[in-house]
Amino acid sequence: MSKIPVSVFIVAQDEEQHIGRVLDSCQAFDEIIVVDSGSTDQTKSIAQSKGAKVIHHDWPGYAKQKQYAKDLCQHEWVLNLDADEELTPQFIDEVKQFVSAEHDYVALKCRRNDLFIGKFFSTLTRLPTNTRFFKKDKVAYRVEDLVHEGPDIHGKTKQTSVAFNHYGYADIAQLTDKYNKYSSLKAKEKYLKGKKASALKLLLIYPLEFIRNYLVYRYCFSGLRGFIFSHLAAYYALSKEAKLYEFNKSS
Incomplete structure (x- = not known):
């Protein structure tokens, strides 16, 4: 064939x-x-x-x-x-x-x-x-x-x-390691492009991202695994903005 x-x-x-x-x-x-x-x-x-x-x-x-x-x-x-x-x-x-x-x-x-x-x-x-x-x-x-x-x-x-x-998100340790690496790179990329961290985004991004993943994207149908994943995804979103804030303050 x-x-x-x-x-x-x-x-x-x-x-x-x-x-x-x-x-x-x-x-x-x-x-x-x-x-x-x-x-x-x-x-x-x-x-x-x-x-x-x-x-x-x-x-x-x-x-x-x-x-x-x-x-x-x-x-x-x-x-x-x-x-x-x-x-x-x-x-x-x-x-x-x-x-x-x-x-x-x-x-x-x-x-x-x-x-x-x-x-x-x-x-x-x-x-x-x-x-x-x-x-x-x-x-x-x-x-x-x-x-x-x-x-x-x-x-x-x-x-x-x-x-x-x-298979790259197979367990919590693997996923959090990747999120930590990716959030640092994304924050640096935004910083190099002249972006500034937003206080409002820092306050709201975690709950909004959790709701988006757990309810809008329907990870709620995967039980506790979906609940955990949605929290980790929300923390990833927060980490990107927090690390950008850190870059802004250290420059």
Whole structure:
């Protein structure tokens, strides 16, 4: 059976725990590229054993590394994944149909299903969206962004309810470590752009973000796991604003 004419690109470092799973899920696609920034574990050898092209490139930041990896791709259509993610058969079928159909879309926005404390969230939850599948020449990463480096799309985007799986928030320690790292980067990014912290936002962001996640996004249907996750997401929002305030005061 011929493979789907799509290039998958993944940036990674020290991801031996996850890299095999994501690459196994990508075997239907014609090209898989892993850009490694200096792994000291078995990430590179596992990726090579799964048929991926492995290229070393020193870490320049999230957005610049993804832009570098995207530019290595040979196909018109490209799919970006993180090492701790996994494609489902439904997602692969959606991409295959999207590539073969006649339309004027240049990107596909899909949903992400997070594993948290041993289970994925309820099907009643409003899952977060990510734009991961697009035409190579219609997208550019915002290289000035230090984190959450979503690409700029030049053209029409179609949204699908089909989701891929994400294992990077599997437990509380892992999630809080990532939130601490990401909030520092986001606060620094805002500071470098001349942003100022808001006293009103500092006062209100935690309760409003909790309500948004727990009730509006319906994490309430995942029981205590959803309650805990909503609080952690609210604290992440508060941390970004608090660290920006800290940057402002120390400058």
